[in-house]
Amino acid sequence: MPIAQAREIAPARRLENVRYAIRDLACIADEVARQGHKILPLNIGDPLNFDFQTPAHMIEAVYKAMRDGKNGYSSSSGIPPALDAIRGEAARKGITNIQDIFVTSGVSETVDICLTALLNPGDNLLTPCPDYPLYSAVLAKIEIGLNTYYLNEEDGWQPDLDDIKRKITPRTRGIVLINPNNPTGSVCTRKMLEQIAELARQHNLIIFADEIYDKLIMDDDPHVAMASVAPDVPVITFGGLSKNYLAPGWRIGWGIASGEASVIKPYLEGVNKLLRSRLCANHPEQYAIKPALEGPQDHLLEVKRKLRGRRDLTMKWCADTSRVSCVAPRGAFYAYPSIEIPEGDDVFVTELIRQKHVMVVHGSGFGQRPGTKHFRIVFLPDEKTLTSAYAAIADFMRERYA
Numbered sequence: 274m275p276i277a278q279a280r281e282i283a284p285a286r287r288l289e290n291v292r293y294a295i296r297d298l299a300c301i302a303d304e305v306a307r308q309g310h311k312i313l314p315l316n317i318g319d320p321l322n323f324d325f326q327t328p329a330h331m332i333e334a335v336y337k338a339m340r341d342g343k344n345g346y347s348s349s350s351g352i353p354p355a356l357d358a359i360r361g362e363a364a365r366k367g368i369t370n371i372q373d374i375f376v377t378s379g380v381s382e383t384v385d386i387c388l389t390a391l392l393n394p395g396d397n398l399l400t401p402c403p404d405y406p407l408y409s410a411v412l413a414k415i416e417i418g419l420n421t422y423y424l425n426e427e428d429g430w431q432p433d434l435d436d437i438k439r440k441i442t443p444r445t446r447g448i449v450l451i452n453p454n455n456p457t458g459s460v461c462t463r464k465m466l467e468q469i470a471e472l473a474r475q476h477n478l479i480i481f482a483d484e485i486y487d488k489l490i491m492d493d494d495p496h497v498a499m500a501s502v503a504p505d506v507p508v509i510t511f512g513g514l515s516k517n518y519l520a521p522g523w524r525i526g527w528g529i530a531s532g533e534a535s536v537i538k539p540y541l542e543g544v545n546k547l548l549r550s551r552l553c554a555n556h557p558e559q560y561a562i563k564p565a566l567e568g569p570q571d572h573l574l575e576v577k578r579k580l581r582g583r584r585d586l587t588m589k590w591c592a593d594t595s596r597v598s599c600v601a602p603r604g605a606f607y608a609y610p611s612i613e614i615p616e617g618d619d620v621f622v623t624e625l626i627r628q629k630h631v632m633v634v635h636g637s638g639f640g641q642r643p644g645t646k647h648f649r650i651v652f653l654p655d656e657k658t659l660t661s662a663y664a665a666i667a668d669f670m671r672e673r674y675a
């Protein structure tokens with residue numbers, strides 16, 4: 274007779290601190306959907322859920338790669354034409370002193386590998402607050418405590434430089450800068466980048482510059498790459514196809530390592546060890562990188578035109594709605610309004626899903642200054658859909674807080 278296993282299989286204790294508010298809300302949404310309601314998902318930054326399409330020439334390139342038999346493993350760093358194209362793109366952005374380039378399964382994997390390769394027990398890494406929760410999830414997984422620095426709402430969500438200075442300890446190894454920012458949509462000034470680079474020089478830090486939204490700047494000002502203002506400083510610039518090139522499901526991201534060779538090379542050996550141990554990124558999809566970066570960029574005009582209109586509509590709603598105020602986002606496709614309500618923003622968000630079937634993400638899921646409350650809106654849907662979502666949120670607030 275087979276022996277029944279008596280004890281439950283418990284997950285590792287270190288996972289207790291792994292949170293991913295954006296997708297964790299899905300359980301509540303599932304419950305509401307089971308009751309027969311259609312959920313409007315303003316919670317996940319996937320343009321393909323709305324009226325955006327992956328450029329056709331990229332799809333053709335992947336299809337051709339599959340037909341041509343590029344279905345085995347690739348080299349661990351990525352295929353040469355993709356690496357050349359990323360190098361060319363880095364040069365166009367003024368990034369010099371490049372020491373390595375590698376392709377990964379989305380920026381998610383770049384983050385996982387780069388953080389894991391850097392941090393020893395007791396070390397810390399400065400991450401923004403609010404932050405894109407992948408960073409804190411990876412840090413929890415590798416058992417590194419959080420050391421967050423605030424973004425300053427009063428200063429258009431620029432990093433709070435004084436807070437960064439206060440938080441640097443002898444065990445701080447690096448700093449994460451998300452620019453354009455998720456969840457605030459802010460874009461760093463050149464001066465801010467220079468000041469952060471100077472701190473990195475003084476304290477021997479590596480900078481992880483997450484620039485996955487760098488082509489989605491809604492106004493005319495160009496995006497300045499962190500690595501371009503500090504060629505001497507160790508920087509890993511993160512980019513990918515998910516956002517700028519509307520292909521999040523392909524899971525293609527990359528890292529561009531720059532800085533003084535003698536300083537960054539030992540760390541890159543660690544990164545490459547991990548790259549080899551996970552074999553490679555999706556192979557056929559890598560064939561879209563060169564056509565994406567070097568081919569027609571027309572889709573970006575259309576995407577930015579739509580985003581500008583949707584951002585402006587969002588800002589008008591924020592201005593017209595009591596209890597709500599918002600710093601205008603300049604990049605990416607997120608708005609991060611502040612709300613004045615007599616309960617937690619997590620309760621606000623779960624009740625909004627239950628009662629109006631609109632899904633946004635609570636500020637406490639990204640981290641925020643004590644006493645403040647926010648929610649993140651993904652303003653990717655068309656204007657008609659956004660208008661009805663905003664009307665539903667306004668009704669909800671009137672009914673609940675009048």
Ligand SMILES: Cc1ncc(COP(=O)(O)O)c(C=O)c1O
Nearest residue numbers: 318379380381405455513515526
């Ligand atoms: C700031 C930021 N970094 C990284 C990612 C993950 O991107 P990928 O799809 O390339 O894994 C996201 C996804 O939303 C993001 O917002």
